[in-house]
Amino acid sequence: MDSSAPARHxxxxxxxxxxxxxxxxxxxxxxxxxxxxxxxxxxxxxxxxRRPVARGERLFHAGDPLGxxxxxxxxxFKTVLVSEDGEEQVLGFHLPGELIGLDALGxxxxxxxxxxxxxxxxxxxxxxxxxxxxxxxxxxxxxxLRIIGQRLEREQDHIGMLVRRQAGERIALFLHGLSRxxxxxxxxxxxxxxxxxxxxxxxFLGLALETVSRGFxxxxxxxxxxxxxxxxxxxxxxxxxxxxxxxxDTPRLQARGSA
Amino acid sequence: MDSSAPARHxxxxxxxxxxxxxxxxxxxxxxxxxxxxxxxxxxxxxxxxRRPVARGERLFHAGDPLGxxxxxxxxxFKTVLVSEDGEEQVLGFHLPGELIGLDALGxxxxxxxxxxxxxxxxxxxxxxxxxxxxxxxxxxxxxxLRIIGQRLEREQDHIGMLVRRQAGERIALFLHGLSRxxxxxxxxxxxxxxxxxxxxxxxFLGLALETVSRGFxxxxxxxxxxxxxxxxxxxxxxxxxxxxxxxxDTPRLQARGSA
DNA sequence: CGTCCGATTGATGCCCTTCAAAAATGGTGG
DNA sequence: CCACCATTTTTGAAGGGCATCAATCGGACG
Numbered sequence: 001m002d003s004s005a006p007a008r009h010x011x012x013x014x015x016x017x018x019x020x021x022x023x024x025x026x027x028x029x030x031x032x033x034x035x036x037x038x039x040x041x042x043x044x045x046x047x048x049x050r051r052p053v054a055r056g057e058r059l060f061h062a063g064d065p066l067g068x069x070x071x072x073x074x075x076x077f078k079t080v081l082v083s084e085d086g087e088e089q090v091l092g093f094h095l096p097g098e099l100i101g102l103d104a105l106g107x108x109x110x111x112x113x114x115x116x117x118x119x120x121x122x123x124x125x126x127x128x129x130x131x132x133x134x135x136x137x138x139x140x141x142x143x144x145l146r147i148i149g150q151r152l153e154r155e156q157d158h159i160g161m162l163v164r165r166q167a168g169e170r171i172a173l174f175l176h177g178l179s180r181x182x183x184x185x186x187x188x189x190x191x192x193x194x195x196x197x198x199x200x201x202x203x204f205l206g207l208a209l210e211t212v213s214r215g216f217x218x219x220x221x222x223x224x225x226x227x228x229x230x231x232x233x234x235x236x237x238x239x240x241x242x243x244x245x246x247x248x249d250t251p252r253l254q255a256r257g258s259a
Numbered sequence: 260m261d262s263s264a265p266a267r268h269x270x271x272x273x274x275x276x277x278x279x280x281x282x283x284x285x286x287x288x289x290x291x292x293x294x295x296x297x298x299x300x301x302x303x304x305x306x307x308x309r310r311p312v313a314r315g316e317r318l319f320h321a322g323d324p325l326g327x328x329x330x331x332x333x334x335x336f337k338t339v340l341v342s343e344d345g346e347e348q349v350l351g352f353h354l355p356g357e358l359i360g361l362d363a364l365g366x367x368x369x370x371x372x373x374x375x376x377x378x379x380x381x382x383x384x385x386x387x388x389x390x391x392x393x394x395x396x397x398x399x400x401x402x403x404l405r406i407i408g409q410r411l412e413r414e415q416d417h418i419g420m421l422v423r424r425q426a427g428e429r430i431a432l433f434l435h436g437l438s439r440x441x442x443x444x445x446x447x448x449x450x451x452x453x454x455x456x457x458x459x460x461x462x463f464l465g466l467a468l469e470t471v472s473r474g475f476x477x478x479x480x481x482x483x484x485x486x487x488x489x490x491x492x493x494x495x496x497x498x499x500x501x502x503x504x505x506x507x508d509t510p511r512l513q514a515r516g517s518a
Numbered sequence: 519c520g521t522c523c524g525a526t527t528g529a530t531g532c533c534c535t536t537c538a539a540a541a542a543t544g545g546t547g548g
Numbered sequence: 549c550c551a552c553c554a555t556t557t558t559t560g561a562a563g564g565g566c567a568t569c570a571a572t573c574g575g576a577c578g
Contacts, residue, residue: 081419085505089419103415105408111415131401135394145390148407149364155414156362156370160340160348162421163465164535167566198525206422208567213526229525229575246344423567426534457557467535472558488543488557 046133048124059100059114059122066104068124072096075120076195079103080203081112090204092154093117093178093196095185101127102151117195162206170205171215172244175225179234190237194230219243302392302399307383318359318373318381325363327383331355334379335454338362339462340371349463351413352376352437352455354444360386361410376454421465429464430474431503434484438493449496453489478502 050073053059059070062082077094091112094100100122104110134141161173175192183189194201198216202209216232219225224240226233234240309332312318318329321341336353350371353359359381363369393400420432434451442448453460457475461468475491478484483499485492493499 081415083419087423089422091415091418102408102411105404106406106410106412107408108405111412131404132397135397135400138391138394141390141394141400145364145407146367147365148404148411149361149366151365152361152407152411152414153365153370155411155418156340156350158418159350159414159421160342162418163348163462164346203422209524210526210568211566214566217526456555468556469536469558470534472556473534476558 046126046129050121051124053116053120053122055116055119057116059116060104060110061113062111064104064110066101066108066110066127068101068126069130070100070114070122070124072098072100073121073123075116075118077114077116077120078196078200078204079112079114088203090196090200092158093200093204095181097185098181099147099151102148105148117200158204167205167207167211167215168218169244169246170207171201171212172219172224172240174201174205175219175232175234176237176240176244179237179240190234192232192234194232302384305385305388305392309380310383312375312379312381314375314378316375318375319363319369320372321370323363323369325360325367325369325386327360327385328389329359329373329381329383331357331359332380332382334375334377336373336375336379337455337459337463338371338373347462349455349459351417352459352463354440356444357440358406358410361407364407376459417463426464426466426470426474427477428503428505429466430460430471431478431483431499433460433464434478434491434493435496435499435503438496438499449493451491451493453491 048068053075055075059077060067072094073096075096077100079091079094079100081089081091083089091103094114100114101110103112130144134144157177161170165173178194179189179192182192196204198209198212201207201212205212207215216225216227219240220227222239224234224236224243226235307327312334314334318336319326331353332355334355336359338350338353338359340348340350342348350362353373359373360369362371389403393403416436420429424432437453438448438451441451455463457468457471460466461471464471466474475484475486478499479486481498483493483495483502485494
């Protein structure tokens with residue numbers, strides 16, 4: 001496959017566009033919807049591709065007007081809600097391929113800020129243009145609604161993580177979910193390098209950073225994971241998932257081997 | 260089913276439709292968007308109005324395909340996520356004028372169930388028809404996206420309620436938020452009759468029902484509210500809001516009067 | 519090699535959960 | 549109208565898990 005053919009029209013052009021979208025992880029937005037050539041071309045003209053973002057840089061701040069949605073391409077982000085007393089609440093982490101900026105849909109202004117946890121790059125889609133194109137493409141409209149709906153599901157899962165689950169459960173749930181998402185983004189499901197600090201994880205899970213650290217250590221003692229700073233190896237994914245669903249029951253009934 | 264003037268065109272028809280929408284609380288969906296006559300007419304033909312729902316009845320179950328969105332008209336609902344072990348997680352409460360059913364947008368299937376807490380009635384909007392009309396009405400599309408975005412905000416507020424806030428804070432936050440919403444739905448902001456049980460509130464706030472009850476009693480002791488079963492009078496809304504934002508600080512530093 | 523920031527580990531206190539029982543509420547039928 | 553029951557709510561007592569304070573450890577970087 002040639003990588004540089006500058007064909008202007010025909011299949012070659014479409015191929016180039018599709019390739020770009022697939023690389024840029026925008027495929028979640030347009031590819032599964034079966035969008036045709038002309039539509040892709042329009043999207044392509046609208047999307048600002050592969051904008052680099054330095055670690056610590058913000059895609060937007062709280063209060064910024066909704067200008068564009070972002071799709072992570074490389075690196076990782078967190079979205080943070082800062083309360084008036086300076087307390088940070090981490091709303092989510094965002095891996096390549098995931099949409100950032102939906103928090104402004106309700107009011108037209110961002111209510112949280114998106115911070116790059118590592119050096120990163122994003123694709124940028126002007127919101128107004130996206131919606132106006134969606135007006136004419138049923139597939140794109142449905143896809144957009146579906147993606148927003150999936151974000152709703154994620155928020156609900158986040159709530160489920162926080163409600164009446166104890167620390168070990170939340171941490172297992174977090175690692176398990178992160179592993180799946182890293183795999184979906186093209187990484188290894190068992191060998192992770194966490195882009196976020198223990199403090200960030202704590203502010204996401206509603207736990208003190210020390211509790212997160214202790215939880216990691218405990219999982220390591222039990223042989224489920226191996227931790228070295230931000231490097232995490234998942235040794236027993238099944239057990240991890242089991243702990244994620246209820247840690248409190250059968251702590252000694254089915255105990256095998258050492259206590 | 261027309262019950263009155265069968266006018267086909269002209270202002271009368273439009274007025275009737277607007278009235279219906281306003282009464283039906285669908286105004287949040289179409290009225291502020293400045294929708295014109297023909298569009299309202301189309302919406303009107305699509306909406307099944309004022310369907311009664313008995314207490315305990317479900318609008319949908321987990322796993323049901325996404326058929327329609329609902330707008331509460333009278334009464335109250337809760338949406339509940341039931342985990343495999345039978346544990347209930349209350350995702351939200353829904354007052355008149357609020358949209359129910361968005362949980363299915365991501366997958367096309369409902370993941371929670373919507374239960375009527377009281378005898379109630381709803382308007383029912385077939386989802387496919389709504390989106391296909393939205394394709395042709397920029398205002399409606401934007402309004403739809405805005406409403407979904409507002410739901411996202413609510414989920415995030417819910418998360419903020421759960422993370423690192425202690426019981427008294429969550430309960431004050433809950434009462435304060437409910438008061439505002441009841442007022443928005445046309446009720447009294449200070450005199451509430453809770454449609455949900457202490458258990459429901461507990462499953463929403465991530466607390467044991469006993470803790471909720473104790474929290475109410477404590478607020479009463481402090482003269483902030485007056486409780487009698489499910490009847491709650493808010494005596495000091497300012498103080499309630501203050502407690503909602505940080506209960507733990509300045510308990511004795513800036514203490515005035517009694518310790 | 520020394521500094522700095524993040525991660526780990528320890529000890530203590532407290533808030534909330536849990537178990538338990540009494541009290542109140544609401545609906546039903548005599 | 550009142551008695552009766554089921555359900556919900558309130559209140560009490562005890563124990564545990566997590567936050568907090570504090571110190572040490574470890575790696576990254578100049």
